[in-house]
Amino acid sequence: MFHGSIPALVTPFKNGAVDRDAFASLVERQIAGGSSALVPVGTTGETSTLSIEEHKAVVTLCVEVAAGRVPVIAGAGSNATDEAIHLVQHAKAVGADAALVVCPYYNRPDQAGLEAHFRAINDAVALPVLLYNVPGRTIVDLLPATVARLAQLPNIVGIKDASGDVARVSQHAALVGDAQFVQLSGEDPNALGHMAMGGAGCISVTANVAPDICAAMHAAFRAGDLAGARAIERKLIALHKAMFCAPSPGPAKYALSRLGLCQPDVRLPITEPDAAACETIDAAMALAGIRP
Template structure:
């Protein structure tokens, strides 16, 4: 079900509120550009500064606009297990195809606590769940042995791995022993390497800005055209890096504003990129051939 280029969608704002019209247009652009699924209200969607009502509304809107044309993987993470269950329940109720559930952050659970968290979600809601491991943000690291145990549960279908350790693709595969467990990269710069190691795709920040190029890179690799995939990736690598030259998703929203697709507004404590960062993003967009 989940493969290829999957954007972690930004949540556009206008005058401090969610810009639903701009969000719907971004969803349409992603589908037209060849993205294979959509992730609303993940990290890039500024879920940490959305209210619960806004979070649920954006998921609902994404499902409505996608209208079954591509799967919707709803961001549904929390550091409180009961809240995560509530968000997964909502995702199922409005017709999302899966939930992306980040490791609990701030309270620093051990491996037993992480496993119990995801087991509770698995037991509470019959909806496919992708684990989301991003130690740089959560402080905790979901280790391969824990992932392997969770993979035996009926609703745990895969992982978005943003640990930066590409070797984990092989570790997970060796421990789990099932091709049905979907491994997705959570970092654009290692997406091609992740595919080569046996991963199925990437939940991408760059796809917000360049959906067609990201989709084409994955399609080329799957068609056996490694040289073609490499050529696209070389055009995108500066953009991958530039979109994190200031706190995310500020750079992605700035790039989208350059394309006339949404305002560059972010919510505090994230601030918009400064002049030097904007120059870096502009240069990376030019290298990739992306113009308004």
């Protein structure tokens, strides 16, 4: 259902507000660059500092600009189950193709609570849902046995895994069995290894900056050209790392600003990269062949 290079889109700001024109241009650039789908208002989209109204407006705009050319997987997570359901309902109402739902954060539910959270969403809305496991941010870890039980539900179609453990790909596959279940990496440096283990693609931060290069790496792998995929990945690895040399999405927005595509503005408590981080990002862009 979902595969390849899928950007976790930044949400550009201008004068403190969402820059709708810049966002629309970024969506067009992603489609032209070969991205397989789009994820608005995920972690990289600064969902935690968007109001509910802004969140909905960005999802709606993404669906409108994409106009069916590629799938839209709307970020729709919350640490309150009712709010997550509300956001998934909105995603469906405006025509998104799926929702990306992060594990509840801060309140630290156990596995029973995580399972109940996702079951409630599955039962409330008939829209494909991708689980999103990122324990480095949420503290809680959605374990493979829980994932396998959730995979049996009709609307749970896959997972974005940012645990950093590529062995999870095989664990999930072994436990899920014959059910169709899409596994996507949530970490750019692990994407190629994740696909080698059986994953379908990556929800990517780097693709914000280099959509065509990221898409080319995935295309090479899918075509069986492992050597070509490795060669492209070696050009990208410094950029993957640079995207987190300062709190994300500051580096991605700085890189996009260098390309004249949006302002570098982020919302507090995230701040813009300092001079040393900017030098790291500039160098990584040069190594990948990306020049302002």
